[in-house]
Structures are given as C-alpha cells and as structure tokens.
Amino acid sequence: MRQLISEILRLAEMEIPKYRDKLIELARDIDEYKKEAVERPRYVDTPDYIAIDSGYAVIQYRYLNIAIIVVVIIDKYINSETILFSFKRNEDIDLNSYIRKQELARAEKHSGYVLSDGPLSPYMKEPRGFIIGVSKDPVAPRYWKGIGGRVGEWLREISGYVSELYGAELLLRGEPPGSMLKPVKLGKYLVTYIKGDSVFYVEFPEYIPKDIVASFFRYGYPIKLRIAHRYAKITREYLRTVRTIAPRLLDISTKYREYL
Helix, strand or coil, X not given: XXXXXXXXXXXXXXXXXXXXXXXXXXXXXXXXXXXXXXXXXXXXXXXXXXXXXXXXXEEEECCXXXXXXXXXXXXXXXXXXXXXXXXXXXXXXXXXXXXHHHHHHHHCCCCCXXXXXXXXXXXXXXXXXXXXXEECCCCCCCHHHHHCHHXXXXXXXXXXXXXXXXXXXXXXXXXXXXXXXXXXXXXXXXXXXXXXXXXXXXXXECCCCHHHHHHCCCCCCCHHHHHHHHHHCCCHHHHHHHHHHHHHHHCCCHHHHHHC
C-alpha cells in the first residue's frame, strides 16, 4: 500500500504542474461566464419519485460468460430484481449498454418521476415518461456544444485539460444547492449540470420543468438514488454464492424450474 501511495503522489507531481498555470489562466474570467451560464430556478416542493440503479458482475462457466445483473428500484420499499444474461466468451457484447437498457425499460413502467443513475441519451433516443438521468462522473463532454459561445469554448478548453465536470464545478462554486447551468438541447433531451452536495450532470425531457428537476438536488444527492446505488452493489458473499450454486443448477434438467 505504501508503494502504491508513493506512485500516486509521484504521478501527481509529474502531471498536475503541466496544466496548473493554464487552469489558473482559464479561471480569470469565471465571473463573466457565471453571469452567462448559471441559473437559480424558483423554489418548488420536491415531488414524490422513485429511484433506480443497477449493478453487475460476470462469472465464467464452461464456454459462457454469465452476467449477474441486479436492478434496484426504491419507492416506499426496496425492490430488487436479478437478471442472468449469458453470452459466449468470444462474443463481442456491449454489456453496459444492455444493462442500461434493461434498467430504463423498467423505469418506463412507472408513471411518476424516476431518477436513474446514468445518462439517458445514448440508450433512449426518444424521451418516455418522466425519467431523469443523473451522472456523478460523466465520461463524455456533452454540454459545451449545446451552450456554445464563449462559455462553450471555455468548457471545451477546460475539458481538454481536466474534464467538463470540473468546468461546471468552477461555474457553480459558491452557488446554493439547486442552482444549475442553463439547460441546453442534446437531441431530444435537455442537459445541464446541477449543484447538490457536489455537481451532477443531468439529462431530462423538455416537458419536465427545470424547477422540478432542480428541486431533487436542493438537499444534496437524492437520497433514494443513494440508497439504490448502495443496494445495487453485488457483494463478495453474493457472488461467492452464485459461483457455488450456478454450475450445479445449470447442469440439471430445466424441467425442475416448474417446482420453484
């Protein structure tokens, strides 16, 4: 562990100074960019909602990979569903996309507001229902193109050095929870960054008012989403159990399913 920490500190000493001065330079006009980009939606009561998240692990059995997927839905209760998805070891499968679509298919069944962990636009081309996608660590910079202008170029440049999320954090620094960057179009969705206990990337359909979206973050990260994330994790004990019983059950005749 000591050697690992030493290597991390060495990497920080090598990499961070390369662009520290540039980041300081980019932050000089931050107040002007804040005036253009930051919004403070009016206060509304947070509506009732459910939260959904998923987790997975993959085990190998003979010539197959078996993905164990746990989808957790939090409303008044904690509800979980386990899905087993098998594919050949040499098969090229976008497992993350498959799991995300499974999660969103279940979110669609609910008529009220649904907070889902992750972006919507890569997996659901047309908005359906009242699903809102929340990302703690967005991978792709999607916002800067939509806002355009000086702020867009500034965010694009920041993304090249650190990340778009870092730029959004600078813009929302000092703002109250529930503040957001001006929502912009991304396909059929509006996208933004919202201040909670930290800053989150959010995608939502145009027909959901931004005041409602902001209300979910006035007290930090939505508590039901936090609980869903916790229960969607596959523990070592759970995985050990599956690894023990799955091969035995896979080797018996499927006719015994009718007795379960």
